[in-house]
Amino acid sequence: MRRPMRSWRGTRRRWRACVLRLTSLRACSSSAGGTGRMKRSCAIRPCCMGIWTPSCKPWMRTQMTERPTPKRLLFLINDAWFFVTHILPLARAAVAAGYDTHAALPFQAAALDTADALEAIRATGAQLHDLPLQRAGYGPAGELRALWDIFTLCRRLRPGILHCISIKPVIYGGLVARCLGLGRAVFFITGLGHVFIAEGGKARLMRFLVKRAYRMTLSYARGVTVFENEVDRSLFVEAKLLPREQSVLIPGVGVDAEKFHPALVAPPGPPLVMLPARLQNEKGVREFVEAARILRSRSIGVRMVLVGYADFARPGGIREAELRAWVAEGVVEWWGHSSTMPATLREAHIVCLPSYREGFSKTLLEAAATGLPIVTSDAPGCRDAVLAGESALLVPPRDATALAEALERLIADPELRARMGARGREHVVREFTLARFITANLALYAA
Structure with missing residues (x-):
């Protein structure tokens, strides 16, 4: 006899009961077996009530008995060079403040050699952990492996503070923090990313999924x-x-004004206009190239330079053939990429920087600290x-003509460039x- 088909509503109730049991594990271990519904849901497994039995798995025992180490800080990020350019001073300060500092990130990257970046991070005193988590997707199997690696690392280290930086680390790290009941979790939204800027049916689907994941992650009570x-x-x-009370505003990561200082003398030759950014569509690279064509058609002597690495395999990246055609x-x-910005x-x-939007552009802060005038988009960040x-x-x-006109104005007026740079x-x-x-970040750790 054929079994009756289960209704969607019944399946949904079973999933909700399962999630309730999983999310109540930590609460039951720290209480005298819980009360009411929580106690009943955990009564099936004595280990969930803080009682160890031979049938319980070893990882459950570790999860239930070990508490997070308050002064242990784990950075979770998917780009070693981004860590160096944006987070390195904070990591150095955390080590100096007595935090047992760790950084989990991919040791290998498709578009860049990370050896120098890893050495710079080690020099701060932070301990490094290889994590197969890239900006571009691995596919479902690869992403599940990355999530599992984050889970096992956090279960082993038990960080008192988990600092997640950019979209994937925020979502995966937040899920793991919920599951293991970690201490403080800091979610650093560095910008909306390609998924929120791109257009089309696939992008809309990804935005829907990412928003659902954000909603589940960012509401973590700690x-x-x-x-x-x-x-x-x-x-x-x-x-x-997320609720507003669980958010803070920290505009920009700051800049070392002694390191980024103006040139003693102006560079020789015709004016050089530089776009320092990853070669992604949303950075306004195409508009920059089109503006260069407009300026050349007007016989304006200028050099237009792209500085940044190209990840041709990443969604939204400039195609290799297209880039080579522009140069030809x-x-x-x-x-290319510069490690001496x-x-x-x-x-x-x-x-x-004709970017479509940013979190808060560190590139523009560095340019301003160097005493350079800027042309950028009237966009957030x-x-x-x-x-x-x-x-x-x-x-x-996305307006190449307006971009060319603004650049032409600065190219023609050296005194205006000097005033704006100063x-x-x-x-x-x-x-x-x-x-x-x-x-500001050390205050969040201590809160």
Whole structure:
């Protein structure tokens, strides 16, 4: 006789009961067996009530008996070079403050050699852990493996503070923090990312899934979410991805103004306009190239340079054949990735970042600290980092013609470039110090 088909509603009830049991494990271990519904749900497994029996698995015993180590800090990130450029001073400060500091990140990257980045991180005193977590997807099997590796690492280290940086580490790390009942979790939203900017049916589906994952992760009771601009924060709160009281605003990661200082003399030759960023569509690379064509058609003597690595396999990345065609055409130069950005920026006369949106552009802070005038988009994360009309000219996103006109204005007026560069450095030195960013994060750890 054929078994009757189970209804969706009944299946949903069974899943909810399963989730209730899983999420109540930690609560039961710290109480005298729980009360009411929680006690009944855990009565099946004595280990869930803090009682060890031979039938319980070893990992359950570890999970139930070991508490997080309060002064152990684990950074979770999917890009070693991003850690170096954005988080390294914080890691160094955490070690100096007495935290047992660890960093879990991929030792290998498809587009860049990470050896120098890993050595720089080790020099801070942090312990490194290889984690197969990349910006681009591995497919379901690869992503499940990455999630499992995060789970096993956190179960072994029991960090008192888990600091997750960017989309995947935030979602996976948040799920693991919930499951293991870790201590403080800091979720650093560095920007909305390609999934929120891209268009099309696939992008809409991914946005739906990512929002659901964010909603489950960011509501973790011991978590706090750090945003770099108020627009992104309001978007998440209005979409009910997290309560406002579990969020804080820390504008930018700061910049070392002594390291990024102006050139003693202006670089020789025609004006050089530099776009320092990963070669992604959402960074405005195509608009930059089109603006270069417009300027060349007007017989304006200028060098247009792309500085940044190209991950051709990543969604939203510039295609290799397209990049080589631009260089062969002579419309732009591509210098590749630079690990010495202070010296690289001092070769430029103007910095241009026509990004569609950012979390809070560190590139613009570094350019301003170097005393360079800026042309950037009137978009969240870009306009927040500059003084419109004083240190930078703002243009509409995705508008190559407006971009070319703003660049032409600065190319033709060296005195305006000097005034805007000086004003930008003054603003950054006063408002965006490394000490401010470090102090704000250490306060979150101690809360």
